[in-house]
Amino acid sequence: MSVPQKVGVLGGGRMGGGIAHAFLLAGSEVVVIDQPHALGAAEAGIRRAVATSVERGTATRSRAELDDGLRVSSDRTVLADRDLVVEAIPEIPELKAATLPEVEALLGADAVLATNTSSLSIDDLAAPLARPERFLGLHFFNPVPVSTLVEVVAGAATDPALVEAAGDWVRALGKTPVTVRDAPGFASSRLGVAIALEAIRMLEQGVASAEDIDAAMVLGYKHATGPLRTTDVVGLDVRLGIAEYLHAQLGERFEPPALLREMVAAGKLGRKTGEGFFVWDRDQP
Structure with a gap:
C-alpha cells in the first residue's frame, strides 16, 4: 500500500497542516495552499510537527528529506500536477461549494479531489463538479497526527474503485478507514x-x-x-x-x-x- 506521490492540501490551518504532515510522513510530496498572510504560520507549524516526528523516531525519512517534500504557496495553479488534492478549508457550505469546482478545473482528468468535511453532504458538494466520480470525502480527525480514524465517505457518483483505493491510502498513513455512504453527519x-x-x-x-x-x-x-x-x-x-x-x-x-x-x-x-x-x-x- 502506498499514498499518492503528489498531494495538494487546500488550507493550512490545524486540520490542513495535520493532513499535510500525515502525507509527508507517508512519503508524498506535498504542496499546501493558503492565503498569503497565513502561509508563514502554516509552514512553520507543519515543519515543527515534522521535526517532532523525527525526534520521536516515528518518521522513516530524514528531516531534510521531509522538509524538501513540503512546499507552500498562495497560487492554486501549482495544484495542476497533483494526483490527490484534499480540501481542508473552513466548514462553510457556500465556501466549499464555490471553491471545489475552481480547484477541480485546475486538475488532470485522473486526479482525485477530496473534501475533509465532517458533516456536509458529499452529493451536494459534488453537484457542480465535472467529474463527481473522482470526488469523495476524507474526514480526518483532530488532532490528525495522533488520531487513527479516517472516514472515507462515498457519494452516489463516487467510483467504487476510488473508495477502495482511498481506504488503502488511509492504511498507508498508519490510520484505519471507516467507509460510510453520504448521509448527514456520516457516522x-x-x-x-x-x-x-x-x-x-x-x-x-x-x-x-x-x-x-x-x-x-x-x-x-x-x-x-x-x-x-x-x-x-x-x-x-x-x-x-x-x-x-x-x-x-x-x-x-x-x-x-x-x-x-x-x-x-x-x-x-x-x-x-x-x-x-x-x-x-x-x-x-
Missing part, C-alpha cells in the same frame, strides 16, 4: 455530536459538573476523552455549526442547546481561545 459526527449536545444539556440543567460528566464517559464507557473536553478541542463554534446543519437535516434532536450558543457568542470557543467548558493552557495537549 462519527452524527454520533459524536449527539453525545456532546446531551452532555451540554446536562451541564445546562445542573445535572453534574463538566468534570463529572466527562468522567462518566471516560470511566464508564472507556472513551479516551469526555464529550465536553472533546468539544473544547474541536471548537465550540465548529460543534455549533455542525449541530445547526444536523438540526436542519435530521430534526429537533440535534437542536443546539442555549448554553452552546451563549458560549460561542461570548467567544468561549474551547482550547483555541483558552476557555470553553474547561480552562486551557494554549500548549496543553
Whole structure:
C-alpha cells in the first residue's frame, strides 16, 4: 500500500497542516495552499510537527528529506500536477461549494479531489463538479497526527474503485478507514455530536459538573476523552455549526442547546481561545 506521490492540501490551518504532515510522513510530496498572510504560520507549524516526528523516531525519512517534500504557496495553479488534492478549508457550505469546482478545473482528468468535511453532504458538494466520480470525502480527525480514524465517505457518483483505493491510502498513513455512504453527519459526527449536545444539556440543567460528566464517559464507557473536553478541542463554534446543519437535516434532536450558543457568542470557543467548558493552557495537549 502506498499514498499518492503528489498531494495538494487546500488550507493550512490545524486540520490542513495535520493532513499535510500525515502525507509527508507517508512519503508524498506535498504542496499546501493558503492565503498569503497565513502561509508563514502554516509552514512553520507543519515543519515543527515534522521535526517532532523525527525526534520521536516515528518518521522513516530524514528531516531534510521531509522538509524538501513540503512546499507552500498562495497560487492554486501549482495544484495542476497533483494526483490527490484534499480540501481542508473552513466548514462553510457556500465556501466549499464555490471553491471545489475552481480547484477541480485546475486538475488532470485522473486526479482525485477530496473534501475533509465532517458533516456536509458529499452529493451536494459534488453537484457542480465535472467529474463527481473522482470526488469523495476524507474526514480526518483532530488532532490528525495522533488520531487513527479516517472516514472515507462515498457519494452516489463516487467510483467504487476510488473508495477502495482511498481506504488503502488511509492504511498507508498508519490510520484505519471507516467507509460510510453520504448521509448527514456520516457516522462519527452524527454520533459524536449527539453525545456532546446531551452532555451540554446536562451541564445546562445542573445535572453534574463538566468534570463529572466527562468522567462518566471516560470511566464508564472507556472513551479516551469526555464529550465536553472533546468539544473544547474541536471548537465550540465548529460543534455549533455542525449541530445547526444536523438540526436542519435530521430534526429537533440535534437542536443546539442555549448554553452552546451563549458560549460561542461570548467567544468561549474551547482550547483555541483558552476557555470553553474547561480552562486551557494554549500548549496543553
